[in-house]
Amino acid sequence: MKDQFSIHKMKKEDMPYVLKIERQSFKDPWTEGMFEKEVGSDFYVVKRGENIVGYGGFIAVFEEADLINIAVSPLFRRKKIGSYLLNFLIKKAKEKGVEEIKLEVRESNKIAQMFYKKHGFLEIGKRKGYYKDEDAIVMACVLK
Numbered sequence: 447m448k449d450q451f452s453i454h455k456m457k458k459e460d461m462p463y464v465l466k467i468e469r470q471s472f473k474d475p476w477t478e479g480m481f482e483k484e485v486g487s488d489f490y491v492v493k494r495g496e497n498i499v500g501y502g503g504f505i506a507v508f509e510e511a512d513l514i515n516i517a518v519s520p521l522f523r524r525k526k527i528g529s530y531l532l533n534f535l536i537k538k539a540k541e542k543g544v545e546e547i548k549l550e551v552r553e554s555n556k557i558a559q560m561f562y563k564k565h566g567f568l569e570i571g572k573r574k575g576y577y578k579d580e581d582a583i584v585m586a587c588v589l590k
């Protein structure tokens with residue numbers, strides 16, 4: 447995995463590739479402006495050679511962090527790229543002193559819920575009306 451794929455901080459020039467995957471992945475995709483705010487923060491892209499195949503990030507506030515986005519290009523799913531990225535984000539968060547990571551996921555997004563469960567996240571609640579058309583499941587993982 448490490449020979450073929452690499453992880454880098456997201457740069458402004460990555461934006462068109464990230465936006466393309468975002469639009470292929472979500473009903474309510476982030477806009478360019480939303481991503482631009484994350485440049486320079488804990489937001490990363492996964493590259494295969496020079497091509498961006500996934501991205502994701504977190505926002506840490508003291509010992510807690512929110513996973514803000516994670517997606518893999520549809521052509522590259524189920525090849526452990528998401529796992530590679532999530533493990534990297536967890537490692538980075540730990541380095542910052544984070545003890546717990548939380549996230550919101552659409553109630554209908556069973557694939558993402560299975561993905562997070564596989565990585566030790568547990569369902570801890572629900573946020574009614576979090577999305578325009580759907581509730582969110584809140585998941586959390588205590589970092590060891």
Ligand SMILES: CC(C)(COP(=O)(O)OP(=O)(O)OC[C@H]1O[C@@H](n2cnc3c(N)ncnc32)[C@H](O)[C@@H]1OP(=O)(O)O)[C@@H](O)C(=O)NCCC(=O)NCCS
Nearest residue numbers: 471516517518523524525526527528529551558560561564
């Ligand atoms: C969720 C997502 C990031 C997973 O990335 P990925 O690279 O395909 O995932 P991995 O290959 O690392 O999968 C790891 C584990 O997650 C689970 N999983 C992933 N995709 C799955 C699927 N289609 N069906 C069932 N389980 C799945 C499995 O347990 C898998 O392990 P296994 O392959 O050994 O069975 C990817 O499906 C995606 O981009 N989805 C659209 C965006 C999204 O919903 N993001 C989450 C927002 S909260």
